[in-house]
Amino acid sequence: MGFDLNANWDTWVQFFQDNWFVLVIALVVLWLVIRIVRTVVKWLIVAVIIVGIIVYSGYTLDDLKNIDLKEIGATVTEKVKEQAISAMAGEAKEATFTNNADGTFTVKSKNVELTGTPGAGEVKVKFQGATLGTWKIDDTIQALITQAKTNG
Template sequence: MDFDINAWQQFLQDNWIIAVIALVLIFIIMKLVKTVLKWVLVIAVVVGFFAYGGYSIKDLENIGTKVTSEMKDQAIKSMAGEAKEATYEDLADGAYVIKTTNLELTGVKNSGEITVKLRGISLGTWKMEGEVKDFVVKARAASK
């Protein structure tokens, strides 16, 4: 099984009540049952917890990937329509910031990468290619 902390966090956020109940059951079983049966019961509670969620960790990772992909698509669509009204600002350390109504892009000149935020939500660091590069060039030209 792959260990992805983000997928586990999302799983626990969605099922926190069941997780608390499962932990209480485990503690009760550990205190009251003194035989090998307690380990069978603990394993049953843990398996039941994950089965109740109905999702495997891979399913949660796939959902996260789809959401991230959709956000990236929205950001690229915003770039196409907002380049003319973008503000471009050179910073003293060689970095620059481009802001529009929905987007904020931060990068360092000639680094080949840019950090993208859509409506304040970080979408990570993207390579400076395709639509992203076109947007930066248009934004820089529009601000002059």
């Protein structure tokens, strides 16, 4: 059984809209417990409240067992890649190109940093400081590199 992130998100949004008052009360109680109680009992109370909210939401342990974490991870990774590619296209005019002493190059913009070796066909990609791995140079990445060289 797969886990549809969008359908799950819609379910949670509807739950929050329908039960916002109960959730606000739970958050206030959590805040008070965390601020006032200073022992292990505090964390037991916090855990009971969180489990209570989950049970109140209608999810069962079987529902939680059926969540495919690999599918969620793949979906999140794909969304981050889309954001990085969008940032590359939008920030190309601000990008700078640097030839490094070790023979590699670095292209930097506000949110994206590419590091690679000329002719290698791939670059290491960082988006907002987080490493996204090594990507093959496609048209978007090549356009960013070319624009960064032109920028000076």
